[in-house]
Amino acid sequence: MQTRFSFGGDEHIFAEVGEAMSLEAFFKSLFITNAVRDAKIRGVTEICPANASYQVKFDPDQIKPDDLLTELKRLDSASEKSEPVIKTRIIEIPVLYNDPWTHETLMRFRERHQDPNGTDLEYAARINGLDSVDAFIKAHSSAPWFVSMVGFVAGLPFLYQMVERKRQLQAPKYLRPRTDTPKLTVGHGGCFSCIYSVRGAGGYQMFGITPMPIYDPNQSISYLRDFMCLFKPGDIVKWKPIDRAAYDAAVADVDAGRFAPIIRDVSFSLTEFNRDVDAYNAKLDGVLHGR
Amino acid sequence: MAVKVLKPGLATTVQDLGRPGYYHIGIPLSGGMDRHALAAANLLVGNEAGAAVLEAVFMGPELEFTEDAVVAVTGAELPPKLDGAPRETWTSFKVKRGQILSFDFLKQGARGYIAVAGGIDVPVVLGSRSTYALGALGGFKGRKLEAGDELPIGHAAATGKEGRSVARDLRGQPAGMPTELRAMPGLYWHRITEAAGNGFFSDTWKVAPEADRIGYRFKGGKPLEFVPREPPFGAGSDPSNITDACYPYGSIQVPGGTEPIVLHRDAVSGGGYFMVGTVIAADMDLIGQLQPNTPVKFVKVDMKEALAARKSRSELLGRLHSALA
Secondary structure: OOOEEEEEOOOEEEEEOOOOOOHHHHHHHHHHHHHHHHHOOOOEEEEEEOOOEEEEEEOOOOOOHHHHHHHHHHHHHHHOOOOOEEEEEEEEEEEEEOOHHHHHHHHHOHHHOOOOOOOHHHHHHHHOOOOOHHHHHHHHHHOOEEEEEEOOOOOOEEEEEOOOHHHOOOEOOOOOOEOOOOOOEEEEEEOEEEEOOOOOOEOOEEEEEOOOOOEOOOOOOHHHOOOOEOOOOOOEEEEEEOOHHHHHHHHHHHHOOOOOOOEEEEEEEHHHHHHOHHHHHHHHHHHHOOO | OEEEEEEOOOOOEEEOOOOOOOHHHOOOOOOOOOHHHHHHHHHHOOOOOOOOEEEEEOOOOEEEEOOOEEEEEEEEEOOEEEOOEEOOOOEOEEEOOOOEEEEOOOOEEEEEEEEEOOOEOOOOEOOEOOOEHHHOEOOEOOEOOOOOOEEEEOOOOOOOOOOOEOOHHHOOOOOOOOEEEEEEEOOOHHHEOHHHHHHHHHOOEEEEEEEOOOEEEEEOOOOOOEOOOOOOOOOOOOOOEEEEEEOOOOEEEOHHHOOOEEEOOOOOOEEEEOEEEEEOHHHHHHHOOOOOOOEEEEEEOOHHHHHHHHHHHHHHHHHHHHHOO
C-alpha cells in the first residue's frame, strides 16, 4: 500500500493510505496517527485518523510544510515494519432495530429514497441478498465493528464491520439527503454504519436507534463525565439487538443516571484476526461478556 | 455587569479565536469567521485580541446595557446606533447604563463583530468560549442568542478607551469585484479532467444562499467533468464520492461535480465527497464577509505563494496591534 500525500492548503497534510476501504488501510492510518502523536512534532495542532486516510493540521510558522511532509513519509515507511497490534476497548451498544422514530422519519422522506414502497431495512436486506429483515439484523449484529473514524459532527462514529469483504453489508446513501434524522439513529451508507450523535441532516439508511447517549456537551451522563464524546477511532463495537421493553428500561436507566455501558479493555492483533475471522470475533465476544 | 438581549438578530453567536485540538472527534475549531475583524474589535476596546465577542450575521441584535461600557463594532458595515443615534463602525464608543445598542441595515460585508470591554464572559468549554451550534457546545448555552438572554460581561482589565478607530488600510476586508479567493489545487484534484480544472479557476462563481458557519456554497460555474474510474470499495457509486475522509478547513468539495462548497470554522470534519483543493488560510477571513450572490473567482496558487500571503496577513495583524497598542 503506497500512501498518497497532498497538501490541503498551507495548514494541512492529507494522506490517503488506500483509495478503497479495508481493515489494512484503516489500521495503517490509525497506527501512523498514533506514531505522529507520540512523536510530538512541533507545530502539529490536529491529528485526525479516518477510515483509510488521515490528516495532520499544522502551523507553517512553526514547521516548514516540506519538513513535516518528510517526517510523515518517514513514519509511514517505518510503520511497515511494526506489528499491527493495538490496545483498545470493546463496547456493547444496545439497538432497537426497526424502531418507531426512525420509521416515522424514513416514511416522511420516502420520496428521497431508492425504494419508496418499502423501509430502509427491507431495502438493505434485499440488495444484500438476504431473505428477511431478521436475517439482515443478524448479519449486522453478529460480528463486531471497528470505529474507523470519529467525525462529520461531534462524536459521530463511522463503523466498519470486522468481516471479510465478501460479507460486508453495503447500501447507497439516500438519493437526496434528509433534513432530519433522530438523535442516536443507527445508520448505514456505503460499507459504513454510524450512530448520529446529534439530530440533524443525514443521508445514511436508517436501521434503528440506541438508547445509549454517545455525546453529551453538558457532561452530566455518568460515563461521559470525563469526556463528552464516547468514541475514539480504534474502539470495537458490538451491537446488541433489544426489544421495546428493554429500550424503554435503558432510557429510564440513562435518565436516572444508573445506565452502565459494558466497556472492556482488549488487545487486537490484525494478523491473528486475519488467520480466522470468526474464531477471533468469538474470542472478542468472550472478552465483552467476561467469558 | 450584563448585556440583555432585546432582539437577537438573525444568527448572533458568541465567538473567540476558537477551540483547536478536537477535530479528530468531529468538534471543529469554531471561532470568528473573520478573525482579523474579531481581533480589531477587541483591541479597540482594550481587550486581548482573542476575547469573546458577538458575531452577528446580516442583521444586528438589539442590546440593553446594565452598566456603563465601552463597545466597538467591526467587520461588516453594520452601522451601530446608540438610543437611535448613529455611531461609527471600526471605532470604540462609550455606552451608558440603560442605553440600547441597535443596528441599521447591513451596507456591506456579512458579519459584524461586537466587542465589549471585558469580553463576553460565558464559560470556557474545551479551552474556548466559541459557540458550536451543531454540537450545542460552548458560547451562550450552546446556541445562537434569543430574546431575553442575559450575557455576562467580564471585568475590563484596563479602562476601555472610547474614540479609537482602525484606519481603512488595516481592516483587511474584501476588496474589488469579483472577490478573489486563493486556493491550492490538491487532495482529489486528479479526479477531474484538465479542462474541468482549468474551468474551475477561470469561471466566475456566485455565493449561493446556502452559506453559513459550516461552509459556503458557490453556483454558476461549469459542472466538473470526472476522470472515469471503477468505484473503489467503500467509496460509493457517484464519481464525486470517496471513501469517507477528513476535510481540511477551507477545503473545496464538489458533490456531484456541480456546486463547490468551501468548509469554514464550523466545518463538518469529514465525509464522502472529493475535494479539488483548499482555500489558503490567509483568505478564510474574506469568505466570512461574503453575501449571497457575490461574484467570486478562485485563484490558483502554490505553497510558496500561500506562505507569502500568510506572512502578509500576519503583518497586517501586527500593524493593527501596533496601531492600537
